[in-house]
Amino acid sequence: MSEKLGFASDYMEGAHPAIMQKLLETNLNKSAGYGFDEYSESAREKIRKACDEPEADVYFLVGGTQANKTVIDAMLQSYQGVIAADNGHINVHEAGAIENGGHKVMAVPGVNGKVKACDVEKLINDYNNDESCEHMVMPGMVYISHPSEYGTLYSLEELEALSSVCRRNNIPLYLDGARLAYGLACPESDVTLKDIARLCDAFYIGGTKCGALFGEAVVFPKKNTVPHFFSIIKQHGALLAKGRIAGIQFDTMFNDNLYHAIGENGIKTAVKIRRALEENGYNLHFGSPTNQIFVELSNDQKDMLDKAVDMSFWERLSDDRVIVRIATSWATTDEDVDKLINVLISAKK
DSSP states (O other): OOOSEEOSOSOSSOOOHHHHHHHHHTTTOOOOSTTOSHHHHHHHHHHHHHHTOTTOEEEEESOHHHHHHHHHHHHSOTTEEEEEETTSHHHHSSTTHHHHTTOOEEEEOOBTTBOOHHHHHHHHHHHHTOTTGGGSOEEEEEEEESSOTTSOOOOHHHHHHHHHHHHHTTOOEEEEETTHHHHHHOTTOOOOHHHHHHHOSEEEEEOTTTTSSSOEEEEESSTTSSTTHHHHHHHTTOOOTTTHHHHHHHHHHTSTTHHHHHHHHHHHHHHHHHHHHHHTTOEESSOOOSSEEEEEEEHHHHHHHHTTEEOEEEEEOSSSEEEEEEEOOTTOOHHHHHHHHHHHHHHHO
16 A cells, blocks of 8 residues: 555545445345435435425436536537537546547636636627538537636636526536535535526536545436436446445435535645645645645656655646646545645755
C-alpha cells in the first residue's frame, strides 16, 4: 500500500461507514432484482421528498459516464447534438462516450467551467437562422455540471437563465451532479436540490464521488419524461441485476441528512488547504469554492510534492509550470490535511 497522502480524487476510499454497515446488515436478505426491491423504492421516495417532486422518476445507474451517455441518448433524436462547455466533462473526460452513442457534443466557450445562457441562445439562434440548418446537427439539449469540472458553482440566477433559454426553445436542460453533495454543502451556493429539480428536466445525484461504493441516482422531475427509460438503461448495458446494492446506498445517504454531511466534510477540509496555500504564496488557478483545489506549481515543486502526495495532473501552463488538482472528500481527515499543509510549506522553502 502507498505511504503517500491521498488527495488525487474524491473516490479513493471505499464507502461511508453507515453505507457499509447497512450493506452488511441486509446482506443475506432476499429481494427482487433490477431496482424493484424495497430499499430502492424507499430511496426513491426519500429523493422525491428532498426534491419536492412527488411524481419524479428515479433510476439508479452504476457511474457517471453510463448516466450521461444513457440520459443524453434517451433524450435526443438521432439528428440532434448536446450543447456543453468546451471544457465540460462530456467533451474532455469521457473518451468520446457521447459521440460513440451517435450524438455530437456542440461546444460553447466554458467560463470557469460553466456554460453561459447567452452562448446557448446564440448557438440555437445561429442554427435556426441558417438556411442550411437541415443539413446540420440540431442542438437538442444542454448539458451542465454542478459543481463544474473546475469545481465552480452555478448561481441560482445563472441556472434560472439557462432553464429559461431551454424552455423557450423547447429543449431539455440536463445537470451532471457527480459531485453534487459538495455543491449543496458549499456555503457560497444559493442553489438547492429543490431548485435543481424545478429548473432542470433531468439530473443525477452523484454517489460514486460522494461517499458511495458506486452509483448515481438519475432523476426526471416530471413523470414519464422519457418513456421506457428502464429498457433504455438495459440496452446501454447500465442496468444492475442486484439493483438493491445501489438502492441501499442512496436510501442510507438520504437518511438523517447524511448526504449533506458528506459534502460538508469535503468543503471544510478543502477550505483549510486552500487557506494554507494562499498564506504560503501559492497561486490558485481556478476560483473553486468546493472540494477541488487547482494550484500552480513549478516542475521542481511538483517533483518534490509527488514524493509525498498523490495529486492529479491537470494542465501544463508552460515548460516550467503545471496545474495540479488536490481533491478532498467525505473521508478526508484533519490529520492528513495537516500533513499535507506541512509538505506544501516545505516545498515552498
